[in-house]
Structure formats: structure tokens, C-alpha cells
Amino acid sequence: MADTIESVLRKVIAKQANLEESEVKPESTLDELGVGSLDLVEIIMSIEDEYGVEVPLDANEAAKSIKTVGDVIALGESLGLGRA
Amino acid sequence: MDDRRVVVTGLGCVSALGHSVEAFWSALAEGRCGIGPLNISAPFELKVSIGGTIPEPDPRTMVDQRRLPMLDRFSVLALVAADQAIKQSGLALDGDQGLRTACVVGVGVAGWEAIEDSYRRVFLEGAKRTNVFTVPRVMPGAPASQVSMAYGVRGPVFGVSSACSSSNHAIASAVSLIRSGAVDIALAGGTDAPLVYGILKAWDALRVLAPDACRPFDRDRKGLVLAEGAGIAVLERADHAKARGAKILAEVAGVGMSADAHDLVAPTVEGPVRALRACLADARLAPEDIDYVNAHGTGTAANDMTEIEIIKTVFGEHARSLSISSTKSMHGHALGASGALELVAMVEAMRVGLVPPTVNIQNLDPACDLDVTPGVARERKIRAAISNAFAFGGTNAVIAVRPFLG
Numbered sequence: 001m002a003d004t005i006e007s008v009l010r011k012v013i014a015k016q017a018n019l020e021e022s023e024v025k026p027e028s029t030l031d032e033l034g035v036g037s038l039d040l041v042e043i044i045m046s047i048e049d050e051y052g053v054e055v056p057l058d059a060n061e062a063a064k065s066i067k068t069v070g071d072v073i074a075l076g077e078s079l080g081l082g083r084a
Numbered sequence: 085m086d087d088r089r090v091v092v093t094g095l096g097c098v099s100a101l102g103h104s105v106e107a108f109w110s111a112l113a114e115g116r117c118g119i120g121p122l123n124i125s126a127p128f129e130l131k132v133s134i135g136g137t138i139p140e141p142d143p144r145t146m147v148d149q150r151r152l153p154m155l156d157r158f159s160v161l162a163l164v165a166a167d168q169a170i171k172q173s174g175l176a177l178d179g180d181q182g183l184r185t186a187c188v189v190g191v192g193v194a195g196w197e198a199i200e201d202s203y204r205r206v207f208l209e210g211a212k213r214t215n216v217f218t219v220p221r222v223m224p225g226a227p228a229s230q231v232s233m234a235y236g237v238r239g240p241v242f243g244v245s246s247a248c249s250s251s252n253h254a255i256a257s258a259v260s261l262i263r264s265g266a267v268d269i270a271l272a273g274g275t276d277a278p279l280v281y282g283i284l285k286a287w288d289a290l291r292v293l294a295p296d297a298c299r300p301f302d303r304d305r306k307g308l309v310l311a312e313g314a315g316i317a318v319l320e321r322a323d324h325a326k327a328r329g330a331k332i333l334a335e336v337a338g339v340g341m342s343a344d345a346h347d348l349v350a351p352t353v354e355g356p357v358r359a360l361r362a363c364l365a366d367a368r369l370a371p372e373d374i375d376y377v378n379a380h381g382t383g384t385a386a387n388d389m390t391e392i393e394i395i396k397t398v399f400g401e402h403a404r405s406l407s408i409s410s411t412k413s414m415h416g417h418a419l420g421a422s423g424a425l426e427l428v429a430m431v432e433a434m435r436v437g438l439v440p441p442t443v444n445i446q447n448l449d450p451a452c453d454l455d456v457t458p459g460v461a462r463e464r465k466i467r468a469a470i471s472n473a474f475a476f477g478g479t480n481a482v483i484a485v486r487p488f489l490g
Contacts, residue, residue, distance in 0.1 A: 036350055037349075038290065059290065
């Protein structure tokens with residue numbers, strides 16, 4: 001079975017934050033994971049590379065609208081990622 | 085008694101607003117923006133489409149043509165600015181005076197033009213070798229050395245690098261050299277020429293570049309706009325300047341530096357506050373003595389929010405009486421050159437008694453509830469002014485100037 005969008009994005013965030021995937025929970029805030037605004041840009045770019053899409057968010061908008069791991073997952077889902 | 089106060093006896097600059105201090109100041113006074121479409125060779129996709137490009141004529145035509153093969157663009161710009169400043173000061177540095185003169189030039193990173201050119205040749209075209217002058221053209225100390233060679237400056241000569249605070253750190257270094265007695269005179273400022281494809285791609289990746297305009301303190305700010313430019317000031321010990329009958333433009337009243345030691349890119353409030361307070365203490369000025377703050381004002385949300393808080397923390401109630409503006413809204417963010425351009429802006433503002441505006445504000449951010457001089461310049465007698473530089477790397481450097489009253 002292919003990885004779900006949630007597990008892919010948790011892996012991406014874990015890699016960027018240098019954490020174990022199990023530490024990255026949907027309710028974790030990016031702040032408490034030590035993910036800064038440019039880390040978030042890097043995560044968005046990883047999503048773009050992984051799925052071959054473009055996510056039109058600048059550093060400022062991203063930091064404003066994305067506060068938790070769940071927000072990143074919701075962003076991925078809103079882009080329709082991970083669907084066949 | 086020595087008078088080791090440090091004064092400004094010459095200024096020079098080149099930027100998106102033109103090739104002289106006069107052109108620069110008249111644009112600032114009129115609230116005219118120099119930012120426009122980029123005109124660079126982009127072999128592949130590039131998101132950013134605007135920048136602060138120096139208009140025609142090409143500054144390369146303004147320097148000794150025999151030197152061109154050794155000059156990266158950031159050195160060309162430093163030479164153009166230095167020439168104006170030295171001419172205004174009336175100094176001749178090729179005799180003994182050059183032995184007691186320093187040249188300290190701030191540089192954001194390096195000479196990008198030669199790096200890009202070499203990489204294209206080597207990686208894309210399989211060239212057998214790079215240009216023979218690549219190394220001496222690229223080095224961050226090159227602009228300072230080029231200015232020293234062109235004018236005979238033979239005292240301390242070096243580059244200073246701290247990203248967007250490079251100019252202010254260079255000016256602070258020069259002030260220390262003069263106060264220490266090591267030199268009578270220092271050429272100080274900064275230069276940068278980042279409008280190069282590979283570098284613009286790197287800034288694209290940061291996603292902090294505005295697509296339309298630089299709008300500091302606007303609710304709908306979209307980020308910063310990169311620019312090229314250089315500014316050089318002739319700094320001089322006050323008794324030296326007085327003895328030779330030089331025209332004194334201003335006094336560099338104080339400098340203050342600090343580091344956040346926190347994050348490579350995210351600014352803090354506490355670090356810049358310490359730099360501002362150190363600057364005021366060095367200048368023996370109270371917060372209430374300052375009338376104008378030339379803000380770092382990059383046009384990013386992270387900067388705006390912290391800078392307003394920083395100003396409120398340092399100035400308290402007096403913050404509401406300050407005139408504040410970001411001249412980057414007009415000349416763009418020239419990185420290592422910004423502080424030097426803003427020194428020119430601050431000195432001219434004080435001399436003329438006019439606060440240059442922050443342009444491009446359409447909807448003032450309610451959180452920026454101080455007077456950021458939106459849209460049009462405002463007449464105001466300026467008793468003293470400061471210029472902020474808060475850089476990537478968490479390095480902060482602040483310069484204070486006041487009129488020289490003898």
C-alpha cells in the first residue's frame with residue numbers, strides 16, 4: 001500500500017526537524033518541533049519535489065497560516081496530494 | 085587637546101536612484117521609487133521579476149577602463165561611490181596623507197558576477213579554465229583594495245562582512261580606527277551587486293522576495309526587493325577636518341553593535357534593542373534626542389513586526405514623536421550596501437531638514453502604529469538620527485549622526 005499523505009508529510013517534517021517520525025504528531029506545533037519559517041519553506045519545497053506540484057506560498061503567508069503538523073497535512077490534502 | 089569626534093567630510097553613492105548623492109537625495113525627497121523590471125540574462129525559470137537596478141549609464145563606463153578586467157561589479161560600484169566622496173572631501177590621498185588613511189568596505193558576501201560567469205563556463209560549457217582573475221575579483225576584500233589602489237590609501241584596508249549589516253559594521257570599524265588614533269581619515273561604506281541569476285534563484289528559494297513592490301509597514305507587504313548599489317563616506321577626525329578647513333557634513337555621533345546568538349534568519353527584539361541602546365550610549369544621546377529613525381525596513385513581516393517593537397522598547401513614549409521611514413522602499417535592499425546608502429539618506433535628511441518617506445504603502449498595517457512617514461516627505465528639523473541594520477546571522481549594527489556644531 002502506498003504511504004498516506006499524512007505519513008509522507010510527517011516523514012518530510014521529521015527529516016527537516018531532525019526528529020523521529022513518531023515525535024511528529026498532527027497536534028504538534030511547528031514551534032515546539034523547532035521548525036522555523038524557512039524550515040517550513042524547505043518543507044513546502046520538499047512537498048513540491050515529492051508530488052511534482054507547485055505550492056504558491058511565500059515565507060510570510062506560510063508562517064501565518066501553518067502553525068501545526070496538522071496544518072501541513074491539511075495543506076497537502078487541500079492540494080489533492082496522495083490521491084490516485 | 086585632540087578632538088577625536090568623527091565627522092563626515094564626503095559622501096558618494098550609486099544606486100537604483102542614480103549615480104550621485106544629488107540624484108539619490110532628490111528621488112528620496114520626491115518619494116520616487118527606483119525599483120523596476122529586472123534586466124538580466126536568465127537561462128532558466130526565474131520567479132522574481134523586479135529589482136533595484138542602477139540606470140544608464142552603466143557604472144562600468146565611469147571607472148578607469150584599464151582596471152576593468154580586475155573589477156567585479158561590486159568593486160566598480162565602490163569605486164564610483166568613493167570617487168564622489170573623495171572629491172567632495174577635497175582630500176588628496178596619494179601623498180603622506182594616504183599613510184594615515186583607512187578604507188573599510190562592507191560586502192554582503194562576495195563578487196557574484198565572476199562566480200556566476202566561472203560556474204557557467206566550467207559546469208555548462210565544459211571550459212578548461214575560469215577567467216584568470218576570478219579569485220581576486222570575487223574576494224570580499226576586493227572593493228576595499230580596489231579603492232585603496234585607485235586613490236593611494238595605504239593605512240588599514242579591509243573588507244567587512246555581516247550580510248545586511250555589513251555597511252554599518254564597516255562604518256563602526258572605521259570610527260574605531262579614527263578614535264583609536266590609528267588613522268586621521270577612513271573611507272567607509274559598503275557595496276553589493278546581487279542582481280545575478282544564480283543569486284536571484286537562491287533568494288527565490290527563501291520565498292521572501294516581493295513580486296510587485298517593496299511595501300514596508302503595509303498590511304499587504306509581500307517581502308523585500310533586492311537591489312545593487314554602493315555608498316562610501318569620508319570619515320575624519322574632527323580636529324583634522326577643522327585644521328584643513330574642510331566642509332563638515334555631519335558628525336557620526338555613535339555606533340552600537342550586538343548579536344542575537346539565536347537564529348540565523350529569524351530576528352529577535354532583544355538583540356537589536358541592545359545595539360540601539362549601545363549606540364545611544366556611545367553617542368551620549370538620550371532616546372528623546374533622536375528625531376529620525378532610518379528603519380531597517382526590509383518589507384518582510386518578520387522585520388516589520390520586530391522593528392516596531394524594538395523602537396517602542398528603546399524609545400518608550402518618545403517613539404510616538406519620532407519620524408521613521410524605510411528608504412529601502414525606494415532604493416531597494418542593497419544588502420551589504422544598504423547601511424551606507426542609508427547613512428547618505430540620513431545625513432542629507434538632517435542637512436535639508438526633510439524626512440524621506442516610506443513609499444508604496446497602500447494600507448498601513450494597524451500594528452505599525454508609529455509615524456512611518458507614508459508616501460510623502462515631511463519637513464522636520466532633525467537634531468539627531470539613527471540608522472538600523474539587523475542582518476541574517478543575527479548581527480545588528482546601528483549608527484547615530486547629528487549636525488556638527490563646532
